[in-house]
Amino acid sequence: MTLEYIYLHGFASSPKSAKAKDIGDRFAKIQTKLKIPDLNAGDFSHLTITRQLTQIAKEFPDTSVPVILIGSSLGGLTSAHLGQQYQQVQRLVLLAPAFGFLFHWLPRLGNEEVQRWQLEKYLMVYHYGEGRSLPLSYGFVTDATQYQEELLQRPIPTLILHGRKDEVIPIEASRDFARSRPWVELVELDSDHALGNVMEEIWQAIYLFCQLP
Template sequence: MSTPPPVPAPTGPRWLYLHGFASGPDSKKGVEVARHYASQGIHVERLNLRVPSLEELRVSAMLETVRKALGGPEERAVLFGSSLGGLTAARMAEQDARVCALVLLAPAFRVVEQLRRRMGDAGWEHWKKVGWIETDDFAEKRKVRIHSGFIPDAEAVDAKSGGWPDVRVPTLIIHGRADDTCDVRYSRQWAEGRRHVHLVEVDDGHELTASLPRILSESEAFLRPWGAGS
């Protein structure tokens, strides 16, 4: 009986894109990032993090989806994460040594705290009391009701390491100074004193659509050790 040929070792890290809250794998930034790196022979897998559904969204389920996409125990991964996907990417890097580099776009650090600040105390208590809050589903262009179970789940995930992800891998953050969804001050606070974190501030809002060329050029320079720009 012939011996099967050995499985070749991965030639480079997996590249994964993690979209944000009420977005999806076909978001403009995700598609543009994937298209840019495809021209260099790098496949960027755009994950669907609307799990178990957008209505029943849970950060813990998002983390499990990313974990399953990282591959085998010997593989490595570069993670792009936008907004809530940025927080998920950072928490994944904290938990799993297969993550070797991060590019975070307007990451939703301390997401529960930021949500409550934006909604105000009355809106926050209404969400908890009624059991859902209506918001825009940007991927499917409809209104959707997000269940309040999102809150305790996100609180449990984000309570670890003092509320801030304990990330030890090289990290690039690109954040807009005019972001009224995820305040840039949280990225500044997290990046301060972390020599492996590079924060780039741009004159843009939360969506960062005007900053796409900057995102591509900055990420390409940053990710050159992992095969970008070749």
């Protein structure tokens, strides 16, 4: 059966990230196509979750072809919402998914900084893919508030891989998500948000879960 595999990179990242390249190379070795779109879309400043959802939905093939999404961090959160919206999505692999993204990120910026962002409309954010700071519109925040985890109730086979030492999105976010959803399997890893030291374990888990050739 034909399947479409799509990888969604994280926030302020790119298709050239270490994880995207590692997983892309492993897919290539087993001669299986993995699409890795650039979610920055040439305009990181006006990034929103809605834009990511629209962009990836356009990548979906003919509706008879099942889609498997692999998403990292904010790409994981976006993948989960795509799975909710599109029956075509048959499986999800979420790597340190950014559940409660605003809840975890905004307090770290501090109230003053968030208020200034709202007032000035743009905040300089370090972009790992570009290796420099870029302005991000406050529209990102207003858009993100509508994407609540409580809405994610479609029983789609889901594998979450999350590091116990994650300093960006605490593992509790994934534990909470999995606890009330029996179709979700959570694998806890001895790693941080980047998951760089457990790529072999991640690949083995993806390989088995996705029943790759």
